[in-house]
Amino acid sequence: MNKTILIIDDDVDYLFQLKLLVEKLGFNVITANSQKEGEQTLEKTKPDLVICDLMMENRDSGFILCYKIKKKYPDVPVILATAVTAETGMMFELNTAEEQSWIKADAYLTKGIRPDQLHREITKLLNL
Numbered sequence: 001m002n003k004t005i006l007i008i009d010d011d012v013d014y015l016f017q018l019k020l021l022v023e024k025l026g027f028n029v030i031t032a033n034s035q036k037e038g039e040q041t042l043e044k045t046k047p048d049l050v051i052c053d054l055m056m057e058n059r060d061s062g063f064i065l066c067y068k069i070k071k072k073y074p075d076v077p078v079i080l081a082t083a084v085t086a087e088t089g090m091m092f093e094l095n096t097a098e099e100q101s102w103i104k105a106d107a108y109l110t111k112g113i114r115p116d117q118l119h120r121e122i123t124k125l126l127n128l
Contacts, residue, residue, distance in 0.1 A: 003126060004028040006047035008038035008065060010056040025119050035061035039068060046073055049126055054082035066105045077125035080105035081113060
């Protein structure tokens with residue numbers, strides 16, 4: 001398959017678990033554990049897909065990263081994976097044009113992602 005997925009998350013335990021899962025699905029994985037490290041990685045590498053946490057150094061780190069990824073690599077799909085609703089009660093979706101205009105992610109998944117759900121989203125976004 002040889003597709004490379006960049007995973008950006010500041011929770012090192014979650015990052016490790018997600019890396020193992022995505023590798024088990026047959027993808028190459030690069031990781032970054034902060035918005036800053038994610039930005040540095042994106043300067044050197046163009047991944048085939050990015051899975052990004054929302055709240056890292058700042059509550060909106062994931063939104064900022066999604067914007068920067070889409071500006072630099074408009075064709076790279078981005079999955080925003082977060083527990084923001086459970087942690088803050090804030091809810092958002094990607095169902096309307098207005099939401100899609102400011103949330104630059106291609107998919108939104110709530111953490112606690114099932115392996116089959118993640119595999120389905122990656123396959124769909126990479127057209128595999």
